[in-house]
Ligand SMILES: Nc1ncnc2c1ncn2[C@@H]1O[C@H](COP(=O)(O)OP(=O)(O)O)[C@@H](O)[C@H]1O
């Protein structure tokens with residue numbers, strides 16, 4: 131297999147929010163890499179810091195500390211306006227709520243063309259319209275709908291508009307922040323399948339954020355599990371899902387309903403004592419237990435996780 135190239139490196143990222151005397155450690159020393167062309171699924175309950183991680187990567191916040199390296203360059207230290215603009219083109223976001231994220235007073239054409247305008251990617255009104263129509267078709271919408279307004283579309287169609295807006299500037303990397311969780315279950319798969327198809331055709335790399343582990347498993351090559359601002363486990367999607375190491379990952383998996391009613395009736399939720407690991411004051415870092423499969427633990431817990439991994443064999 132050819133050597134995989136890292137497109138993104140997140141190193142010891144911390145994002146703390148201060149509100150008076152209260153500090154929320156939304157992201158607390160998180161490190162992971164994303165390889166070119168892959169989908170990295172970031173999963174965790176609401177409030178675990180997934181959105182903040184995504185937004186920090188895209189420089190929508192200035193990190194409290196840590197580094198974000200994109201294509202070998204620290205994005206905080208990009209030199210000059212040109213490099214900064216290039217990063218803002220290369221890395222795009224698809225938002226969770228397709229109702230809130232599209233300006234209701236703008237036409238679909240103006241929404242999709244925003245990036246084209248900012249980055250001066252079209253030279254005339256005709257070229258702008260043609261490019262928007264092409265993008266509408268790319269995401270499975272009718273090209274004649276460019277002059278309509280967001281409220282004229284369903285949730286799934288709006289998210290397709292959001293995807294077209296992200297694609298307009300030909301990005302390499304997209305943070306998709308729970309792109310389907312606001313949509314009807316019946317259309318979630320369509321939007322995910324569109325994203326997979328676009329990834330194949332355009333060689334995109336995704337950071338796919340979700341709280342639903344079963345969806346992340348379906349789309350991701352690798353998965354990271356977040357809890358209270360910390361990354362607890364990272365590994366190949368099937369390994370994390372079928373052979374989880376961390377108790378928290380096990381508890382998340384036990385929360386996924388099983389389609390078989392017989393099995394579902396017997397399903398038991400595994401409880402996870404959330405601050406067990408915070409109470410003992412041990413220093414925990416990522417340890418590689420199996421090739422590419424990491425868990426956050428202290429040095430003296432490594433043997434335990436090796437046993438957990440061995441128990442699956
Ligand atoms: N801009 C902000 N200011 C203050 N606190 C924030 C801000 N954004 C997020 N938080 C807090 O940080 C934590 C993580 O939030 P978030 O990243 O949105 O989690 P998730 O996306 O996993 O639901 C939460 O406790 C949230 O309340």
Ligand SMILES: [Mg+2]
Pocket residue numbers: 180181182307
């Ligand atoms: Mg979120």
